[in-house]
Amino acid sequence: MNQVDVTIVGGGPCGLFASFYAGLRGMSVRIIDSLPELGGQLAALYPEKYVYDMPGFPKVLAKDLAKDLIAQGTQFNPEIVLEQTANELIKTEDGYIIKTVAGLELPTKTIIISAGAGAFSPTKIGIEREEDLHGAGIYYGVRDKSVFQGKKLAVVGGGDSAFDWCINLEDTADQITLIHRRDVFKAHEDSIEKVKDSSVEMKIWYAVKELHGEDSLTGVTLEHTQTKEQEHFPCDAVIVNIGFKSNLGPIKDWGLNIVKNQIQVDGHYETNLPGVFAVGDVCSFDGKLKLIATGVGEAATAVCFAKTRLDPDAKLFPGHSSDMEIGTPAAV
């Protein structure tokens, strides 16, 4: 593989904006992501939810925001390497080589790590047949609301995601029941009130103990968490929203300063390794906010500092994009 100016590890919103900005600054770019599609958490975790805090968008569906970020982030034709997990970092004379788990060797002059919470996976209930019925009645997120059209749906969990899906799918599913193991919820008051005022039924103090159905789910056994009494609950879909596990995984072994899964950066978003920057959810500094609006700003700044590392004569300030003809990047 050829050596690029910058490799972006993680194709979420911050990585995509870094890709756009690096293209704007005339840099060659490679994006690596372990998922089969770009978009990060927006696409993988909450595509059907509305986001309200994007500048210029009074409200935007996460999947639409991801689509536009992908269009913007790929307009300078970065090399996109999907389903590859960045595994090993090797220092070279003029940069680094990133080795993926599958063995690809990707040379680069600089790196921007925008790996979010790392490779994430949903917490499972941990009962028999859960793997078998995954996608055939058991779901851990909603990629396509139409899957739940006319279904008798159970949503398991007491946090924001569980409550948000109850509200968002009320018009799609035939009947929704929220199942939670206790009477305390982590969700916002406002969401709890909305669900209480909706057609969603609540089964509080219940946990899912067994799954039924051959090729697809036909029902579950619920157990009262206090009395231990069991009952059959017929349903054809269950969304499990009991959290996500995340792990920075191999990046932890790259020699970076990492505290509590966060890569420490300086005011340039540069890590302790020269030419290696970190932005978005994965980075940490005094005053850090884990928001897209602030993360994309970090990405733009990191790209400009990476640019001056590659070319000490380059200006840090990129100029105004409104003064450029996009398609023929000028701000180099």
Ligand SMILES: Cc1cc2nc3c(=O)[nH]c(=O)nc-3n(C[C@H](O)[C@H](O)[C@H](O)COP(=O)(O)OP(=O)(O)OC[C@H]3O[C@@H](n4cnc5c(N)ncnc54)[C@H](O)[C@@H]3O)c2cc1C
């Ligand atoms: C339910 C929910 C609702 C939210 N709502 C909002 C909101 O309204 N407004 C807001 O501002 N924020 C919101 N957020 C937070 C927001 O989604 C994150 O702040 C944002 O996604 C962080 O972007 P990122 O680019 O840093 O990382 P991510 O979006 O996490 O993307 C990181 C990417 O890196 C990849 N990756 C990780 N490790 C590797 C590796 N070793 N090799 C290759 N690829 C790797 C992952 O696969 C992933 O695609 C919400 C989050 C959740 C879960």
